[in-house]
Amino acid sequence: MRWSIFLLLLGLAAGVQAQPASGRLLVHCGTVIDPGVSPEPMPERTIVVRGERIEAVVSGFVAPQEGDRVVDLRQAYCLPGLIDMHTHLSMESRKGGYLDRFQMSPALQALRASVYARRTLMAGFTTVRDVGGNEGIDLALRDAINQGWIVGPRMFVAGKSLAIMGGHADPTNGFREDILGIPTEAEGVVDGVASARRGARLAIKRGADVIKITATGGVLSIARDGSSPQFFEDEIRAIVEVARDFGLKVAAHAHGDEGMQRAIRAGVASIEHGTFMSDQTMQMMKEYGVYLVPTITAGRSVADSARIPGYYVPVVAEKARRIGPVIQETFARAYRAGVLIAFGTDAGVFRHGRNALEFVYMVEAGMPPIEAIKAATYNAADLLGQLDNLGTLESGKWADVIAVERNPLEDITALQEVSFVMKAGVVYKQNGQPVPQPVR
Numbered sequence: 001m002r003w004s005i006f007l008l009l010l011g012l013a014a015g016v017q018a019q020p021a022s023g024r025l026l027v028h029c030g031t032v033i034d035p036g037v038s039p040e041p042m043p044e045r046t047i048v049v050r051g052e053r054i055e056a057v058v059s060g061f062v063a064p065q066e067g068d069r070v071v072d073l074r075q076a077y078c079l080p081g082l083i084d085m086h087t088h089l090s091m092e093s094r095k096g097g098y099l100d101r102f103q104m105s106p107a108l109q110a111l112r113a114s115v116y117a118r119r120t121l122m123a124g125f126t127t128v129r130d131v132g133g134n135e136g137i138d139l140a141l142r143d144a145i146n147q148g149w150i151v152g153p154r155m156f157v158a159g160k161s162l163a164i165m166g167g168h169a170d171p172t173n174g175f176r177e178d179i180l181g182i183p184t185e186a187e188g189v190v191d192g193v194a195s196a197r198r199g200a201r202l203a204i205k206r207g208a209d210v211i212k213i214t215a216t217g218g219v220l221s222i223a224r225d226g227s228s229p230q231f232f233e234d235e236i237r238a239i240v241e242v243a244r245d246f247g248l249k250v251a252a253h254a255h256g257d258e259g260m261q262r263a264i265r266a267g268v269a270s271i272e273h274g275t276f277m278s279d280q281t282m283q284m285m286k287e288y289g290v291y292l293v294p295t296i297t298a299g300r301s302v303a304d305s306a307r308i309p310g311y312y313v314p315v316v317a318e319k320a321r322r323i324g325p326v327i328q329e330t331f332a333r334a335y336r337a338g339v340l341i342a343f344g345t346d347a348g349v350f351r352h353g354r355n356a357l358e359f360v361y362m363v364e365a366g367m368p369p370i371e372a373i374k375a376a377t378y379n380a381a382d383l384l385g386q387l388d389n390l391g392t393l394e395s396g397k398w399a400d401v402i403a404v405e406r407n408p409l410e411d412i413t414a415l416q417e418v419s420f421v422m423k424a425g426v427v428y429k430q431n432g433q434p435v436p437q438p439v440r
Helices: 003-010 097-103 106-122 137-147 193-205 233-245 257-266 279-288 296-305 314-337 357-364 369-375 378-384 412-416
Strands: 024-032 042-050 053-059 069-080 082-087 125-130 154-157 211-214 250-254 270-273 291-293 401-404 418-423 426-430
Touching: 042 069, 069 418, 082 378, 106 125, 106 137, 106 418, 106 426, 125 137, 125 378, 125 418, 137 154, 193 211, 193 233, 211 233, 233 250, 233 257, 250 257, 257 270, 257 279, 279 314, 291 378, 296 314, 296 357, 314 357, 357 369, 357 412, 369 378, 369 412
Parallel strands: 024 069, 082 125, 125 154, 211 250, 250 270, 270 291
Antiparallel strands: 024 042, 042 053, 069 401, 401 418, 418 426
16 A cells, blocks of 8 residues: 555545544434334434444433533434445546546545545445455545544445456556556456455455455446456355455455356355346345345446547447446346345446435335335445444444435435434534534
């Protein structure tokens, strides 16, 4: 990891997280919507916060005692902090963006990523899983947020995705071999079982919280195929075995059906995108307890961007037009079939901070609002392996609370207008405005 990234992140003085004040913080909520606790809204609740954790959630509005602070959300709807299980905070798609890694230093990319992180938190997403970054930026960003040097969501990161040579996430695709050379595990490219194990171990050595593999081709890579399988099953199994030894899970990017089935049999925890998923694969996912992270917003976004002349190179534009529009329909089928769903957007493929658009597309596809919210709270925390800390508003969990002014069960677009954000007992947004934080 580059020291320049650390040094620049250390110097970010604006918006630094403060420690929660001593004593209790009483959050008076007009209505609590917490589908991991109750399928029905819960009127007039007080969330009692002490330090970074929730002490209790009680009926009625608790009267403050000496030393208590009160947040008045009696006219609002309170929810657990939202979780996006598929983000890329180290990048954001734009016309001509393929040259960024040649024209922008890693330090400058890290500074830009800090803006994306703040934007994501202000949108109500207090936790994200970041499933693929370059130059160690996602790892450094996570650590800087955890240290309180900059403002952003709690991050669980993959570092560099693992790919096959010439496959999706091979960083040398489309560029001259005499300049970039032949990629190895150091660049996240593996070949064979032994190499797959080494690549997974290297990702863990660098600090990964989750291992991401590209089990099939993808849309935005400069490679002609977007859906064929790109790992043999024994290679995926080797990666899963290494991850399990370290207590980590494996997330599999996959558009094509055969690649999904190989990944499921090999033991991955989630399928990302799942575009051309068959009914048989959906049944396998149910049998193996594998989550689908659908990323509908990304599918629609890349299809829209492909209509803009010159936005993508031709090989990418063709894949975007073909693959992007299918994801929402597949999600609808998977939901009806009873596949486990965890909320994920692929933010970075589109503008960061617009993550809540995914709720609109999920509901549009037939998922009830309460289930969509559960996918972004309880289910996401379950997939993360963090139900002891996240996903519901319960005693002992991190005090991650958001609020909106309108009822999202009646109009899911309310989640695009988050007025209050608390992460680990610190208020970052109130009355729709960011709350300045003292410099640490």
